[in-house]
Each structure stands twice: as structure tokens, then as C-alpha cells.
Amino acid sequence: MGLRLTVQVQLVLQALLRDPAREMYGLELSEETGLQPGTAYPILLRLEHEGWVTSRWEDVDPRAEKRPARRYYRLTAGGAAQASAALAGARRPKDAALRRLARGGGVA
Amino acid sequence: MTLATDPRFDPRKKRARVAMFITAGAIIASSALSGTRLSGWRWAPSVLGLALIIVFTAISMNLGGGLRGRGGMSGLCGRGRAAGDWPEGMMVRQRHSLVMVSRMMPGPAGRRWLAEAESVLCEIAAVRRAAAARSYLLSSPRLAAVMWAQEGLRLVQPGSRRSR
Numbered sequence: 001m002g003l004r005l006t007v008q009v010q011l012v013l014q015a016l017l018r019d020p021a022r023e024m025y026g027l028e029l030s031e032e033t034g035l036q037p038g039t040a041y042p043i044l045l046r047l048e049h050e051g052w053v054t055s056r057w058e059d060v061d062p063r064a065e066k067r068p069a070r071r072y073y074r075l076t077a078g079g080a081a082q083a084s085a086a087l088a089g090a091r092r093p094k095d096a097a098l099r100r101l102a103r104g105g106g107v108a
Numbered sequence: 109m110t111l112a113t114d115p116r117f118d119p120r121k122k123r124a125r126v127a128m129f130i131t132a133g134a135i136i137a138s139s140a141l142s143g144t145r146l147s148g149w150r151w152a153p154s155v156l157g158l159a160l161i162i163v164f165t166a167i168s169m170n171l172g173g174g175l176r177g178r179g180g181m182s183g184l185c186g187r188g189r190a191a192g193d194w195p196e197g198m199m200v201r202q203r204h205s206l207v208m209v210s211r212m213m214p215g216p217a218g219r220r221w222l223a224e225a226e227s228v229l230c231e232i233a234a235v236r237r238a239a240a241a242r243s244y245l246l247s248s249p250r251l252a253a254v255m256w257a258q259e260g261l262r263l264v265q266p267g268s269r270r271s272r
Contacts, residue, residue: 026228030240037228038243041221042251049258068227071220 003050005090008035012043013083016053016073020080025058025070044073052079132162202229202241209245212252214259221251 003009011033016024018032029044030037047053054076058069075083136158203226210222225244232240 026224027231030228036243037232037240038225038245038247041224041244042247042254045251045254068223068230070227070231071224 003046003052003086005086008033008039009043009047010087010090011035012040012047013052013087016075017080017083017087020075023056023072023074025072027070029073047079048073050079052076052082054079129162132158136162199237199241202237205245206241209248209252212248213255217255217259221248 012029012035015029015032024032026037026040026044029035030040033040035043044053044055048055052075053073055071055073057071060069062068136155206222206225206229210218212218213221221244225241229237229241229244
């Protein structure tokens with residue numbers, strides 16, 4: 001596995017694992033994890049590269065919705081299993097680290 | 109946002125950029141022509157250096173379609189959208205910085221990054237927007253390096269998967 005399970009990666013995986021079938025978009029994930037969107041994006045890209053996550057553009061008319069389409073992310077079947085196993089074996093992030101992330105908005 | 113408020117549409121700045129581009133092109137052409145009179149390959153480093161300078165200048169400038177035809181904008185808020193029709197709340201500066209940074213990334217990956225950043229920044233609460241935009245910009249150099257590395261690997265291994 002080429003993926004380093006940093007605190008930020010663990011937070012993203014935890015958010016996605018809460019309901020593996022649910023699709024989440026960048027802002028939603030950022031709010032659930034407390035990470036800045038710019039921090040969450042490279043993580044999602046890495047997870048997608050590893051095949052743990054799949055993504056798609058929302059199929060909407062931006063003019064009708066009055067907002068751009070969202071990019072939705074979801075764990076793949078294999079990814080959910082691998083993420084669960086990886087999180088079970090990972091060191092739990094310390095509360096202090098989580099507080100620091102929440103305060104600093106997760107900019108690494 | 110209107111044409112009048114967007115710095116990219118300032119006619120004087122645009123003329124200056126075009127003049128800079130033409131000057132740099134003329135320098136390269138004259139260097140190449142005079143360089144060929146030098147013996148061996150001694151002219152090559154200077155011409156190559158100048159060529160690199162013009163390439164990076166062209167990338168950093170916002171000349172209409174740009175080198176890869178991306179235009180001033182991309183993604184869902186991009187070309188085809190009227191100037192006053194961009195999502196509210198997106199600051200011109202933020203958009204401009206993101207567009208510039210996206211050009212450091214490989215084509216499709218840069219377009220996707222920009223589209224996603226725009227999508228998030230359009231929806232995020234106004235008080236959090238500046239910090240979010242900063243986070244995209246701060247993470248971009250490392251991300252660009254990773255993307256280029258992946259692009260390189262993809263070129264070396266033609267069968268490998270490409271994420272868009």
C-alpha cells in the first residue's frame with residue numbers, strides 16, 4: 001500500500017466510512033472532517049489513485065441550480081474494506097492533534 | 109463581476125502582454141539565427157534558456173486561450189459563461205490566482221482541480237472563503253509535483269490509469 005495514513009487521511013476515511021454508500025462532495029467532507037478543502041482535495045485524489053475512492057461530477061445544469069456542479073466522492077467496495085482495516089490498525093489521532101487541526105483549519 | 113472590473117480585460121495590460129510576448133519571440137528568433145553561426149552546439153544553451161523563459165512567460169500570462177487553450181477560466185465557471193454571470197462571492201483575485209496555479213499542473217488534472225476549487229469556493233460560507241482559497245493555493249505546489257510525477261509515470265507506462 002502506497003498510502004500514508006496521516007491524521008488528515010484518517011479523518012477523511014472516517015467521514016467516508018460513516019456511510020460507505022453515501023456520496024460526499026468536497027465541501028461536505030471538509031465540514032465533516034474540519035479540514036480545509038484545499039487540504040482534503042489531495043487526500044481524495046490519492047485515495048482515488050489507490051482505488052479506494054471513486055468520484056464523479058454531479059449531473060446538473062449549473063445555471064438552473066445557480067451553482068457549479070459538485071464532485072462527489074464515494075468509497076469503492078474494496079476501498080471500504082481496506083479503509084476499515086487500515087483504520088483499525090492505525091494509531092488513533094491524539095485529541096491534541098485533532099484540536100490543532102480544527103483550530104488551524106487543517107492546512108498542513 | 110463585469111468586464112470592467114476584471115483585470116484581465118484591461119486593454120492596456122493586454123497590449124503590454126502582447127508586446128512582451130512579441131519581444132521575447134523576436135529575441136529568441138534572432139538568438140537562434142545568430143547562434144547557428146557559432147561552431148558546435150555552443151548556441152544551444154542560450155537558445156534553450158530563452159525558449160524556456162518564453163514558455164514560462166506565456167504560461168504565466170493570460171493571453172486569451174493560453175498555451176493549452178484553457179482561456180482565462182476553466183471548469184464550470186469557465187468559457188461560455190458571460191462575464192457578469194460567474195458565481196457570486198468568487199473574488200476576481202481568488203479566481204485569477206487559482207487559474208494561474210492550475211496552469212502549473214498537467215492539463216486535465218489542472219482543469220479538474222480548478223473546477224473543483226471553484227465549485228467549493230462558490231458554495232462555501234463567505235467568511236470561510238478566503239481561508240479555503242488560501243488552502244487550495246498552499247497545497248498546490250506539492251499537488252502539482254505529484255500530478256506531474258503521475259503524468260510522467262503515465263507516459264512511461266502507457267497502460268496505466270489516468271484520473272480526471
